[in-house]
Amino acid sequence: SQTIHQWPATLVQPVGSPLSLECTVEGTSNPNLYWYRQAAGRGLQLLFYSIGIDQISSEVPQNLSASRPQDRQFILSSKKLLLSDSGFYLCAWSVRREVREVQETQYFGPGTRLLVL
Amino acid sequence: AQTVTQSQPEMSVQEAETVTLSCTYDTSESDYYLFWYKQPPSRQMILVIRQEAYKQQNATENRFSVNFQKAAKSFSLKISDSQLGDAAMYFCAYKSNFGNEKLTFGTGTRLTIIP
Numbered sequence: 001s002q003t004i005h006q007w008p009a010t011l012v013q014p015v016g017s018p019l020s021l022e023c024t025v026e027g028t029s030n031p032n033l034y035w036y037r038q039a040a041g042r043g044l045q046l047l048f049y050s051i052g053i054d055q056i057s058s059e060v061p062q063n064l065s066a067s068r069p070q071d072r073q074f075i076l077s078s079k080k081l082l083l084s085d086s087g088f089y090l091c092a093w094s095v096r097r098e099v100r101e102v103q104e105t106q107y108f109g110p111g112t113r114l115l116v117l
Numbered sequence: 118a119q120t121v122t123q124s125q126p127e128m129s130v131q132e133a134e135t136v137t138l139s140c141t142y143d144t145s146e147s148d149y150y151l152f153w154y155k156q157p158p159s160r161q162m163i164l165v166i167r168q169e170a171y172k173q174q175n176a177t178e179n180r181f182s183v184n185f186q187k188a189a190k191s192f193s194l195k196i197s198d199s200q201l202g203d204a205a206m207y208f209c210a211y212k213s214n215f216g217n218e219k220l221t222f223g224t225g226t227r228l229t230i231i232p
Contacts, residue, residue, distance in 0.1 A: 032218060043121075043208055043222035044162070051218070059219060088160055094218075104150045104169075104212055106220055108162035 002027035004109040006091050012115045019064075019078040021112050023091030026072065031093040033074040034106060035066055038088040050074060051096065086116045119144045121211050123223035130199045131231050137184075138194045138226050140209030148214040151185065151192045156206040156225070165207070168192065170214075196228075204230045 003026045013019060025031050032051050036044040048066035050056045056066050063082050067075045074091060092106040120143045130136035142151070153165040168176045168185050175183050180197045196203055209223040 034218070034220075036220075038160075043224050044220070045222075046219045049218045057218075090162060092162075104214070105152070105164060105167055106212075107164065108154075110159070110161045113160075 002093070002107070004091060004093055004107060006089075006109040006112050008112060009110065010113045010115075012117060013081050015083055015116055016080045019076070019081050019085070019114070021076040021089055021091075021114075023074040023076075023109055024072055025093045028072070028093070028095065030071060030096050032096055033068065033072075034092040034094075035064075035074065035076050036090045036092065036108075038090060038111075040087070044090065048076070081116045083116050086114055088113050119146075119149075119211050119213065119221050121209050121221050121223040123207075123209055123226050125226045126224070127227045127229070129229040129231055130196075132199055132201060134199055135195060135197045136199055136228065138196075138207050138209075138228065140192045140194070140223055142190050142192065142209070142211050142221075144190070144211065144213075146213055146215060150212045150214065151183075152210040152212070152220070153181070153183070153192075153194045154208045154210060154222075155203075156208060157202075157204070162208070166194065199230050201230050201232065204228060 034049045035047040038044045046059045050068045089112045091109040094106045122141045149170045151168045155163045166178045182195045184193045206225045208225045211221045
């Protein structure tokens with residue numbers, strides 16, 4: 001079965017420091033990968049998605065970047081964190097679009113709680 | 118752009134009773150997917166149920182069922198025989214079938230189960 005991991009689970013960082021959040025998926029090949037952010041008490045906002053290695057699309061201009069160095073690894077980074085980067089970051093995966101229905105569901109990881117002080 | 122609206126910030130239900138959570142959406146597309154996700158205190162997003170817009174039959178998953186009204190752009194979630202473990206935030210989400218990978222979420226409904 002497929003599993004998705006995120007680490008760290010919780011992170012407290014000072015303003016201006018760098019950030020690296022990691023997400024890995026097991027049990028599947030060539031997944032679509034996603035980074036979402038959830039501000040306190042709100043729904044999720046898509047930040048980045050990737051349909052393959054070095055194929056990354058950004059949904060919202062911001063202080064963050066994403067990379068996909070391996071097929072099942074997705075990394076969210078920042079060179080200098082802002083206070084507004086605080087939130088809950090969720091990674092998700094879905095099966096690459098080939099067959100209708102099965103492909104459209106996104107499955108989420110446990111998330112990383114980031115607090116920027 | 119698509120939007121998803123959940124007009125009930127909070128709902129409560131007595132254990133073993135039935136509750137319905139509302140969701141409406143706005144889109145000009147005819148082919149899309151709708152989802153209900155559950156977010157318990159652990160904050161992991163868990164898929165509850167999925168509906169394909171081209172299917173007329175309402176989706177069901179055990180105690181969870183939806184009332185999909187395509188013309189009205191309404192997608193409500195019914196939870197039967199509510200259990201304490203159902204307490205969570207519930208999010209309605211929309212996904213286009215036209216190459217856009219984005220899931221658009223509503224703002225959520227917090228469901229409390231009263232013992």
